[in-house]
Amino acid sequence: MDRNYYQSLHRSMIATVVFVSFMPLLVITLLAGYQFTTAYKEKVLDHIREIVQKHEQVINNYLDEKVAEVRVLTDTLEGSCFVNERSLRNLHESLVRRHGGDFVDLGMVSTDGKLVAYSGPFKLGKADYSGAKWFQEVMQRRVYISDVFLGLRGVPHFIIAVLFESDGEEWILRTTLDFVSFNQLVEDIRIGKTGQAFIINRAGEFQTTPRVDLEKELPFVRELLKTSPPANALSSTPRVRTAITESPISGRETIFVNSPLKNGEWTLIYQQDTADAFSQLHRIRGMGFIVLLLGGVGITVMAFVLSSRMVARIRQADMSKEMMNEQVIEAGKLASVGELAAGIAHEINNPVAIMMEEAGWIEDLMAEGLEVDDNMDEARRALTQIRTQGARCRDITHKLLSFARKIDPTVKRVNVNDLIEEIAALSEQRAKYANVRINTVLGEGLPEIPASPSEMQQVVLNLVNNAIDAMSGKGGDLTMTTRHANDEVVLVVSDTGMGIPRANLSRIFDPFFTTKPVGKGTGLGLSIIYGIINKMGGEISVTSTVDIGTAFTIRLPVEDAAGGKDNEE
Known part of the structure; x- marks a missing residue:
């Protein structure tokens, strides 16, 4: 278990003790606080509504007075x-x-x-x-x-x-x-730091200039006026409507109070952040929480001491269990040495067999005479093939040594199509002996990918060998398909072999898992493939139907896992 587990357990135990201890006091505090909060908020809202209604009367009286003064002139x-x-x-x-x-x-x-x-x-x-x-x-x-x-x-x-x-x-x-x-009459309606008022007409246009730019908030205010609850006829301010909602512009909860002006042609709107309007309430709450916190210090300290002792004992027991687990894992590592050696032999077997075949062919050519026909060219080709397969053996051993020594293989730009054609040529003889036909469907204009050539060769070769093994005895078709899709190179290796039972599909990438007979496989091939593909930032998946065949799909990014081009570009 890691340290975070014990820290989490420690915190959980403290929280449980504190919660149970504080529950009665907390319930009483919450009930009393709720009653006080409700009464306080209603008092503040009533005060705001009263101020808005008084200013609504002042503005209406101002307009009526000016109309009356003009009418006195026209009448006299x-x-x-x-x-x-x-x-x-x-x-x-x-x-x-x-x-x-x-x-x-x-x-x-x-x-x-x-x-x-x-x-x-x-x-x-x-x-x-x-x-x-x-x-x-x-x-x-x-x-x-x-x-x-x-x-x-x-x-x-x-x-x-x-x-x-x-x-x-x-x-x-x-x-x-x-x-x-006239604008000053509305600006005078100011409470706290955020309280401000403004007037809009029926079309939702400003008739006064707010202290703060509210142009972006205006569509929200229009919709709010349509949906705001009707005024309460029993209230002391029956013409005033109130709504408390979150402003989409500031993201803060806001009080909106509105009242009609000029026979309903205008609307006086007052708005204020609830945090500002109820600031005194927040201070009172803060004092209550401080008192509650100080009262619970003793309980918290005791819970901390008790839980620390219990966690220490649990950790000691887990450490003993962990030591036993490590001994079991070490024994498993020792048992896997034989499997790993067999896996190395399995990887090198194919290129060695090809070299032996080519060496025998050179002997035949030399016995016949290199000067006969094109025997010299054929001998050169065989030597080149031996050199190539020797390089393969070297790359395989380098890969295994790199893996054991945690040395990252060199990353280069790799053309997957060229790699497929090379593996298909190298595997042709073995496929013929197993009565397997190798088909390639290679996409045109396939981009290069950043990868280790030896690792990619091992990936494809392992999949090809597994496919040939799956069709040994009855023969069949092995098809390798490539294409470019969504900044990825997609490689599909499919066969018409015996297939993989559904129960085994979720385990085929586990180390040492194999369905082959004893001595035929180590169970490391697909596990190594999975590790290589995952390191490259790609994905590998498999679909299979018993007695029909299996298809492995590999998706490799055109760019490396870090999101940039590989270091050789």
Whole structure:
């Protein structure tokens, strides 16, 4: 067992003792805390709702007051006072003196939408408002407060327009209210660090400027207004609606309180992070947890001491058991030496047999005479084959020695198609003796892969030998197929042999597992293949049906396991 196991066991025992000891106190604390939290949150929400409703009344009163002041002018003065620009300017200056800077300008508009007279800071000329929304609305309602818009002047503003009759003719008196002063009324609704308010219209457009940019949050607010629960008629603030949900922009839980303005055409929205709104509650909770923690120090220390002693005893018992296991494993290693030696002989047997065959063939050629026909060329070919097979033996022994000494074989760029053709040629004679036909279906333009050539040769050769062994006696077809798919080179070695029983498929890659007769196999071949392929970052899988055949599929990355090209590029 590793150290983490005992640490985990130690922690579990401490947690169990502490949990059982604290359970009664914890239950009482949670119940009392829940009751206090519920009452405190409701009190805070009621306070926020009351503030929002009061400001809603202040804003509505502000708008009603400005409408009333404009209507006083239209009710007490003749239309000629507004048509004359000098008189209109004097009237505007008087409004500014008596009511501050709320009235930015005054304008007299005819019923066909033409600006007749104007007093204010902008040069509007003979503006035509016949197509403006506010003009069409005031013609129907007679009194209209517009949404905030840019208009001809290109700055945010909203207007109050009043349709009145003078001397048998209808006129429209239009005034622009100071957006900054109006915006300040909403900005004053501020509680804590994150509390802020803003106004939107029915289309979900800002009518004031929030302290923080909320443009990305606006679609969420629109949907929230559609789904927010109806106001409680029994509440002290029946027009105010409240929702607590997570903001998709900040990712924090947020309180949203809204109330209608201007007969429902606008909505006043206040929002504040719950962590900010309930900050006092969090401080009280923190104090409670500290008291609870200090009260449990004694129990925790005792649980720690007791569990430490118990874990020490368990560790001592496990160490004795581990020593026995190591002795069993060591005995198994000694028993595997004979199997490993047989495996080495099995790997070298094929190239040695080929060398012996080629040497015998050279003797025949020499007996016949090297000068006869093309015997000299044939002798050179046989010598080349002997040299090649000798190199194979050297590579196999190098691989085994490298494995034993933990030396990584040299990685090069390997063309799998060339390797397949080489193994097929080398195995041709043995396949003929076993009545096995070797077929190759090689994909065109196959990319090279980073691998050890000797390791890849061993992988393919082992699979070919296993396939030939599976078909010995009755013969059959051995097919090697390659293709390029999804930045991988796929190699499939299939045979029409006896197949592998389903019960053995999950064990064929285990070391020393074999179904061959004693002395015919070590059970290391597929295990070595699995290790080589896994080291290269590839995958090997097998499908098999008894009496039909077996197919091994190997997938090798075009790039190495580290994600880059091999070191020889």
